[in-house]
Every structure is written in C-alpha cells, then in structure tokens.
Amino acid sequence: MLLSLLTIAGAGPLAIPPYDGWERARKPVAERPGDRVASVSGSGVSRRLVLRAGGAAGALGAGLLGGCDLGPGSDSQPVASPSPDADQRIVEAARAELSTLLVRLSATGGTASLVACHRAQLAALQGRAPSPTRTGRPLRPAQVVTRERRAAERFTHWAITCRNGDLARVLASVAAGIRMQSGLREAS
Amino acid sequence: MSTPSPLEALQRTLAAEHASIFVLGALGGRASTLSSEPLRSSLTTAYDVHLQRRDRLRVLVRSAGAVPVAAEPAYRLPSRLTTAAQIKAEALRVERGCATTYAALVAATAGADRRWAVEALVATAVGEAAFGGRPEALPGLDT
Numbered sequence: 001m002l003l004s005l006l007t008i009a010g011a012g013p014l015a016i017p018p019y020d021g022w023e024r025a026r027k028p029v030a031e032r033p034g035d036r037v038a039s040v041s042g043s044g045v046s047r048r049l050v051l052r053a054g055g056a057a058g059a060l061g062a063g064l065l066g067g068c069d070l071g072p073g074s075d076s077q078p079v080a081s082p083s084p085d086a087d088q089r090i091v092e093a094a095r096a097e098l099s100t101l102l103v104r105l106s107a108t109g110g111t112a113s114l115v116a117c118h119r120a121q122l123a124a125l126q127g128r129a130p131s132p133t134r135t136g137r138p139l140r141p142a143q144v145v146t147r148e149r150r151a152a153e154r155f156t157h158w159a160i161t162c163r164n165g166d167l168a169r170v171l172a173s174v175a176a177g178i179r180m181q182s183g184l185r186e187a188s
Numbered sequence: 189m190s191t192p193s194p195l196e197a198l199q200r201t202l203a204a205e206h207a208s209i210f211v212l213g214a215l216g217g218r219a220s221t222l223s224s225e226p227l228r229s230s231l232t233t234a235y236d237v238h239l240q241r242r243d244r245l246r247v248l249v250r251s252a253g254a255v256p257v258a259a260e261p262a263y264r265l266p267s268r269l270t271t272a273a274q275i276k277a278e279a280l281r282v283e284r285g286c287a288t289t290y291a292a293l294v295a296a297t298a299g300a301d302r303r304w305a306v307e308a309l310v311a312t313a314v315g316e317a318a319f320g321g322r323p324e325a326l327p328g329l330d331t
Contacts, residue, residue: 165298169294169295177327
C-alpha cells in the first residue's frame with residue numbers, strides 16, 4: 001500500500017513541485033505556481049468575518065432563542081430555508097450553549113482544559129464569558145461527556161444548517177474542537 | 189480574500205488530498221525502516237482515510253460537471269525525515285493542513301457537501317492525536 005516508489009520520488013532530485021509543509025499553503029495559489037499543495041483560499045478568513053455574518057446577533061435578546069432550531073433532539077421544526085435571522089438565532093443559541101457549559105464546568109473539578117477550550121470558542125463567537133459569580137451545580141464525569149457530546153452534535157447541526165459559510169466554518173471548528181478533547185475522541 | 193465557489197473549493201481540497209496521499213505514502217515508506225509499529229499503523233490508517241476522501245471528492249467534482257484536478261507526479265518533501273519524531277511531526281502538519289482545507293470547504297459549500305466537509309473536518313481534527321496533536325479549541329481556523 002505504501003509504495004516505496006513514492007519515497008524514491010520524494011527523495012530524488014526530480015523536478016517536482018515543492019512540498020514543504022502546510023504553513024505556506026494558506027497563501028493564494030497564484031503565489032505558488034505549480035504547488036498543488038497550495039492553498040484553499042479564504043482559509044484565513046477570521047472569526048471577525050463570522051461575527052459580521054452574525055450581524056446584529058449581539059443585539060438579539062434571549063427571547064429569540066425560543067424560535068431557534070436547537071438541533072437534533074429539539075422539538076423545533078427544521079429550518080427549510082435558513083434566513084439571516086435564522087443565522088442570528090444560531091449564533092445566540094451557540095453562545096448560550098457554551099455559556100451554560102462554562103457555568104457547569106467551572107463548578108466541576110478537573111475540567112480546566114475544557115473550560116479554557118469553551119472560553120476560546122465563546123470568544124470566537126464574540127460571546128461574553130459568564131460572570132464568575134454565576135455558579136452551577138458540578139457535573140459528574142459521565143455527565144460531562146454526555147453534555148460535551150450533545151454540544152458537539154448541536155454545533156455540527158448548526159454548521160450544516162446555517163446560511164453563512166464563514167459562520168459555518170467557525171461552528172464546525174467548534175464542533176471539531178470539542179471532539180478533540182480527551183475523553184471525547186472515541187465518540188467521534 | 190473572497191470565499192471560493194463550491195466547485196473551486198472542492199477542486200482545491202482534492203488537490204490538497206492528492207498531496208496528502210503522496211506525503212503520507214512517502215512517510216509510510218520512511219517509517220517502514222523504523223521499529224515504531226504504532227506510527228506505521230497510524231500512517232496506514234491515515235493514508236486509507238485520505239484515499240477515501242480523494243475518491244469522494246472526485247465524485248463530488250464530477251457531479252458538479254467538472255473534471256477532477258489531477259495529482260502532480262510527485263511532491264518535494266522535507267529533507268529531514270529519518271526519525272519517528274520527524275515523520276510524526278510531518279504527518280501532523282499534513283493533518284493540520286487538511287483541517288484548514290476542510291474548514292474552508294465547509295465555508296464554501298452547503299447542504300450534503302457541507303455536511304460531508306464538516307464530518308471530514310471533525311475526523312481530521314480528532315485524527316491529529318495519532319500524530320501527537322494536542323486538543324485545540326478551534327481546529328482548522330487561523331487563530
């Protein structure tokens with residue numbers, strides 16, 4: 001399967017396109033003619049862009065969440081044709097999901113890395129971290145796994161159903177980031 | 189930079205997969221001279237996964253009415269790939285690069301194609317652990 005031919009080709013003095021890692025792969029293709037490893041453009045689109053996509057999401061009240069399609073297991077009907085308003089509701093729901101997790105995890109021992117992870121994710125969605133004075137009940141280890149899995153499923157669902165591509169990218173990245181955490185990888 | 193069209197993003201992802209397959213194959217060849225069975229096994233698994241994704245991408249590009257981009261005959265590799273640590277680090281760079289690529293594909297697509305891209309992003313991020321990747325909050329994004 002792993003052809004030795006490839007090794008020979010890679011090591012030899014052939015006139016071959018450069019493969020020198022992926023760091024430069026984010027540059028536009030035009031900057032690296034002939035390099036097929038080169039970029040998927042737009043990779044550098046930052047979370048800031050997403051938050052523009054969220055638009056007035058910050059001005060939305062929690063009341064809007066009532067109409068949100070909260071994902072698998074939600075009673076809400078699937079959004080047949082997502083609108084910008086639907087994207088704003090997704091942003092709000094995503095922030096609420098992470099805030100709730102943060103409150104519960106902050107009261108739970110041994111979850112420092114998860115808390116740091118969710119703080120970074122919430123910041124990417126321009127959400128405010130919950131006040132340290134807001135305390136929740138601690139979670140048992142099994143509950144942590146269940147809640148994290150559910151969060152990953154919701155973020156996956158939101159990534160697939162939202163309209164804005166850059167928002168989708170961030171939501172998918174959050175889902176992937178949750179799945180990467182120790183204890184959750186096997187669930188992926 | 190504007191978001192590429194879905195077809196453009198699919199073609200670029202396919203091109204990245206061509207390169208990944210080449211590099212992982214080469215890394216497997218180098219690893220075959222070492223005694224690290226877990227590393228060889230991880231490389232074989234990753235290679236097979238990337239082959240499947242390449243095939244899927246070809247189907248998606250054809251479904252979009254285009255001819256799938258071809259692989260280059262070969263790609264130049266880093267010169268220092270002699271130790272298990274070097275091989276592992278290079279494999280991790282490939283996987284991280286793929287995570288970025290799939291995140292971009294998520295942004296450029298919708299519907300079933302986006303669903304597949306999201307799944308590929310998640311699986312790629314999770315798979316980084318096999319090459320020593322540590323958990324990140326936002327894999328595939330430039331942070």
